[in-house]
Amino acid sequence: MTTMLSVPALASPGWANAFGNEVGKGMRELVAGWRAVLAEMITFPVFYLLIVMFMGRGKLLEELLVPVLIGLVGLAFIHEQINRVFWSYLGDLQSGVLEQTYLTPLPSAVVVLGRQVAAVIGALPVVAALLATGFVAVTVQGGMFPFEPAVLVPAAAIVVGTCGLALVLCGLTLVFKRIESITQASVAVYAIIGGTLVPLSALPDPVAAASRALIPVAPGIEAARAMLLDSATLTDLGTVWGLGWLLLQPILLTAAGVVVFNRLERVAKSRGTLGRY
Structure with missing residues (x-):
């Protein structure tokens, strides 16, 4: 008699449905919060013009408009992706429904990545504005x-x-409660040393190297x-680390995010604090 062992494949209907459910959940939250999206579509462009005027000493200098715009587009993606996914995951934790994550055939890290799809879509109106x-x-x-x-x-590398990075922050909130301030402060760090407003070439070499290595938006903006x-x-970007690092860095960061998230999740499970806030 032979025994058949079934291992769920990544492309199985169950996995696809679970991933789609997470995307759908994120989209429903996005639609429900359309007023916040509308407010960001106004505030981000106003902030952009104010930054250009500040840097141009009260004038909208043409030589600043495009460089600052490129930086703020990258910042808009990282702001929207981190905040939407983090607050969505934290909302599940606070409301006591996080356990539903473990009722799907998906690894919980993949569930968080499913919400990233909706977060990216949510960033598009702001970027378009x-x-x-x-x-x-x-x-x-x-x-x-x-x-x-x-x-x-x-x-795409930025996204x-x-x-x-979002996976790391979601993992941290499982172990270290009330880390909302870290999420907000981290966006400020990306704005300062991530090449968004000041080119990496104008930063001290060690700071620029650390930004290229660790900050998701830095190589893409550069x-x-x-x-x-x-x-x-x-193929000839003229930057320090070039195309190879532009393609490799996001893959490494996402892989590291999965590893860190799984590790922090195991810590929370071992402490019995997975659903506690």
Whole structure:
């Protein structure tokens, strides 16, 4: 007599349904919070124009409009992805429904990544509002708004790398309760040393190297600026670590995020505090 052992495959209908449910849950939260999305579509462009005016000493200088826009687009993605996923996961923890995560065939880390899909979609209206504002500002001043289809590669690198960072923060909240301030402070750190407002080349070498290594938006923003402002190509970005690191960094960050999340989850389970807040 033979015994058949069934191992759930990643592409099985059960896994696909569970992943789709998490995406759907994130989308429902996004629709329910449409007022917050609308507010961000207004505040991010206003913040963008104020930053340019501050850096231009009260003037919307054409030479600042595109570089600052590229940085703020990256910052918008990391802000939306981290906050939406973190607060969604924390909401499950606070309301006592986190255990539902373990009723699906998916590993819990993959469940969190499912919510990232909805977070990325939620970031798109904000990014679109920023790009529209930048386009109008550049056009009004008689400039040409740069566009290069290959810039979607750095954008994708930012999105994928940020998934790993969100996993780390969600794992931390399982072990260390009330870490909301860390999430907010981390976005400020990315804005200061992540190359969003000040190019990495203008930062001290050790700080720039740490940013390229650890901050998901840093290589993508640097590559996007090289492509849109200096006419660089994907294979010749003219940056310190180039295309190889642009593609490798987000993969490493996401893999590290999965490992750290699983480790912190095991710690919470061993302490019996998985669903406690």
